[in-house]
Amino acid sequence: MLISFCLNGELKKLNISPDRRVTDLLREDFGLTGTKEGCGTGECGACTILADGEPRLSCLMLAAQLEGKKIVTIEGLSDGQKLHPVQQAFIDYGAVQCGFCSPGMILSAAAFLRQTPEPSRDQIRESISGNLCRCTGYQKIVDALEAAAKIMQEE
């Protein structure tokens, strides 16, 4: 099946089996291994990508669902010059430990903060509740997202 979609700002056209999992397509065909897989069944959120700005679990998506979509993976979140405020805050506020959940967590949060510029800590917690982290206890992630929200508002 021929599909075309926009991947991190570039138009892609490819002939591909429509039932290929998007996680595999990204990781194996495009080498975008920043998209992680932690469960393969849509429970952990590590494979989160943005499809037309909305967080989606790429392990539950099939290639055909990419048609016409604007896809952003962790590799395409920043503009190439400067890190996205969420990425920078993750570094500054110690929100990264093993880092395996970070790409998915950052993308979920970036989408949320775009829609909710002044979130409470509870709202932040809710927004990332589909992204499991086993290292941090989430507190420094919430701290980072509070800070990122302020920076995004100023920008």
Place this chain on the structure above:
Amino acid sequence: MKNQIPQIGSSFPRNDAAAKVIGAEKYATDYYPGNLLWAGVKRAGMPHGRIKQIDISDARKIPGVYAVLTRKDVPGTNRQGPVHKDQPVLAGKKVRHCGDPIALVLCENRDTLEKALSQIRADIDPLPGVFDMDAALQKNSPLIHEEHGNGNILSNLVIEQGKGGKGKGEKGIDECDFTAQEFFQVPMQEHAFLETENGVAWQDPGGRIVIVASTQAPHEDQDEVSYALGMKPDQIRVISPYPGGGFGGKEGATVQCLLALAALHSQGRPVKMWWSREESFAAGYKRHPARLHYWLGAMKDGTLHALHCRLYYDTGAYAHFGEEVMTAGMEHAGGPYRIPNTFVQGWCIYTNNPISGAMRGFGVTQANFAMERMMDILASKLGIDPLKFRLKNALTRGDKNPAGITLTHSTGIRDCFEQIRHHPLWINREKWKSRAGLFKQRGTGIAGMLHSAGYGKGLPDGAIAKAEITKHGCIRIYSGIPDMGQGNAATLLQIAGEELCQEASGMELIQPDTDKTLPSGSSSACRTTYTYGNALIKSCRDLKKRLIHRAALIMLADSEDGLALVPGKVRHLLTGEEVSLKVIAGMMQAAERISVCNYLMPVAKDMPDTGKDFPPGFPHILFSYAAHLVYVEIDELTGCIEIKKYLAVTDAGRILNPQIYEQQIHGAVAQGIGYALTEELLLEKGQILNPNFADYYIPCALDIPDMDSLSVETTEHSGPYGMKGIGQIGIDGPLPAMTNAVKDACGAEISQAPITGQYILNKLQQ
């Protein structure tokens, strides 16, 4: 990493974060070498049985199947295990748990692999299974390891100390004014690291096997694979990228032996194996389920006098670290208190359940739950405030601990309890409780804890650090121990930055690789930064001397006095003359540019009456300490428990990086909250009923409250700059603190985990 000197004591951002947040960090899962084969394992699916035949003929015929291997294809001993070698790489005669591997398949792609695995037919004669420890101990119980000399008992040991002869603890109990007895049970816990067990391997043209794996112990893997497959250790190279979590579950080979075996049969083609989440549940290592019988006694003035306890750990089908976990539990069974008479008996038992091994807390988490519940139960019998009771009995330096070891190192438990006592959350607790809303009950609970650091006596805990000045003048640190998330790698750069006065941009870190880094033990046991850090300080100081010496020669200075390392150069302080590290390095020979230094952790000098016959790893001399306070609110209608506040006070020695310190405490407490409230592997005849994150519930962001993490900064004189490891201790507190709080809230005496809403509701209705 910011371009500053990463000084000791500052919350310098971790060097690994930048690559991780842009998705550039390459984990083992991210290796897809060209022309690779996918490898997968056929698992027994039956808890106990004798293998009659494994029919691989149909699987072999499937196009795209490269090889199907069984026991007869395994060279060497076919035995793996980090300590006890009782676990087959591929089972040939017997299966002992559902996750036992019986065939290894190599395929061109994953779809074929799935098909081929389903086409392997195993003819296994079922044997009666042993699924609980009582059954395993019955005289006529089926034997899991027939060749093992002691029935299903992997290990049974006793710690005794105090006055009088045998049975000191029991005699001591008779002398007590007040005693309390209780039985506790805790379930099997899953590590649930986000990156499941995986790796790639290939055979290089010289015949060496190269393994890239998600592992906590690359140098130990080399030995384990070598023993299992009958290869010389130098024929195996293990490369360890940053693991995506570990928590103990990636210590001891997971995919390593299987991958090496696959690579021996792939004619040089790389082989990739990546366990699914379900497979990780089925075959990965767990926290030991345990049963704990406690009997604790005190005199009427509130002085603890005797402890008599029996600890049973279910190690599952194989030993793994079972005996070591059990002895650690025994050593910590009396908590951070002075108890003059103890009798602690431990059993570690084989069953046909999944394999338990090392998990953050290492046997202590189980025992500390029981001990800290007992402290509250006994305090209530004595009519003493539970915090005062703990303070009265808290260990201080110079005391003998309940295992009979004199505490000669930093001992900050008293200060931890004192900080709780003076904290507003403790002072205002009654006021908070009295303000519970409709249908809500509120309670507060505390727990004390201690956690050993290092491998313990008989298992040399050493590290060999390597620091280099590259010929371009960059400081390169070779980290021999993986950083599974705890931040030791970043801390090594902080140590180097401090010692050599270099900015982050002038330093780089080499990840563990048995060809490049030197054997420095595993990423475990609160030892990683402590042991390697001590070795690295020596290496850095040695390198510094060499740089200064060379600089003096270049500057024609007849004394090294007044020469100082500054970022990127050496400066003569008197004249201001400078020479860059690049120039200095350019004049040094390769051998001179590398400094290798080692460090060996101290061990206990005294050996109590009991313990002489213990396996290596007992006792310990260095401990971290902590006290936790939790506020909980129970919903009377649903039984649901909500954690409203959590305070952890930890004696970590000197804190080298407050941000990384907090990460460790937060993370450990969160895992402990999961253990307390939701996490339980449900087993039915050795089969896991909830092998996924929908049914095995680990905490999400909504389940963990904001935590306060304070510290007691003792100085641990043996540690790098006074630090000691605290990666584990935080997990030992939440379950006992929360059960104590639930008791305070609603009167329910809880002696098992997890504390589910249903369980509370039943208790409330009783």
